[in-house]
Structures are given as C-alpha cells and as structure tokens.
Amino acid sequence: MSRRKCIALIAHDEKKDDMATFAQQNEKVLAQAKIVATGTTGGRVLEACPGLDVTRLKSGPLGGDQQIGALIATGEVDLLIFFVDPLTPMPHDVDVKALMRLAIVYDIPMALNRATAEDLLDFATD
Numbered sequence: 001m002s003r004r005k006c007i008a009l010i011a012h013d014e015k016k017d018d019m020a021t022f023a024q025q026n027e028k029v030l031a032q033a034k035i036v037a038t039g040t041t042g043g044r045v046l047e048a049c050p051g052l053d054v055t056r057l058k059s060g061p062l063g064g065d066q067q068i069g070a071l072i073a074t075g076e077v078d079l080l081i082f083f084v085d086p087l088t089p090m091p092h093d094v095d096v097k098a099l100m101r102l103a104i105v106y107d108i109p110m111a112l113n114r115a116t117a118e119d120l121l122d123f124a125t126d
C-alpha cells in the first residue's frame with residue numbers, strides 16, 4: 001500500500017483568507033493527504049476544515065518555513081502549496097527564499113498561487 005501523500009500548506013497574512021477558502025473548496029481531496037502547515041496558516045485551515053489531518057509547525061517568522069524546508073530535505077513532503085504575498089516586505093524573506101530553493105533542489109511540485117495549486121492537487125492525491 002502506498003503511503004499517504006504529504007502536502008505542505010503555507011499562506012502569507014494577506015493570502016490567508018484565500019487559503020481558508022481554497023481548503024474548504026478542496027476539502028475532500030485534502031482529506032486524503034497528511035497536511036503540514038506553518039502555525040497560523042494551519043490554524044486557519046483547521047478552523048475552515050476541522051476534520052483535516054493538519055500538523056501545525058512554528059509560525060513562518062519563527063522558523064516554520066525552515067521546518068517545512070527540513071521536511072522537504074528528508075523526503076517527507078510531496079507537494080508545497082504556498083500562497084505568497086508579493087506586495088509586502090517580510091522580515092523572514094530569507095527563510096521564504098531558502099524554502100523555495102529546497103523545493104527546487106529536491107524537485108518538489110510547488111504552487112505559489114491558487115491557479116497552480118488547483119492544478120497540482122490532482123497530482124498529490126493520485
């Protein structure tokens with residue numbers, strides 16, 4: 001039996017409403033996966049969809065992006081969905097960049113906006 005796929009969910013503050021709506025609209029598909037999320041994003045996803053299997057890590061600015069990067073490096077993440085806010089400067093921008101770099105290094109499918117996330121979800125749950 002193949003293991004359940006692991007999807008990492010992250011959203012910057014201006015994108016958290018979008019992430020909550022995305023989770024609700026795709027709840028059935030997400031329910032087939034194990035989800036890891038940065039702290040606040042995971043809280044919002046659980047509020048929207050209390051039945052999902054969500055492991056909440058640290059908040060992004062406190063190391064959550066790096067924790068997800070570490071999970072990518074150890075082969076535990078199959079898909080990264082990261083709703084990025086391109087219009088707001090972030091104190092932890094270097095962490096965000098490092099996470100994206102690892103997703104590229106390990107060739108993990110990475111959706112940085114909602115349109116791509118919708119397309120990639122099918123892949124994650126095949």
Ligand SMILES: O=C(CO)COP(=O)(O)O
Binds near residue numbers: 038059064
């Ligand atoms: O800042 C983030 C990603 O860089 C997201 O972290 P939170 O989900 O804790 O807000």
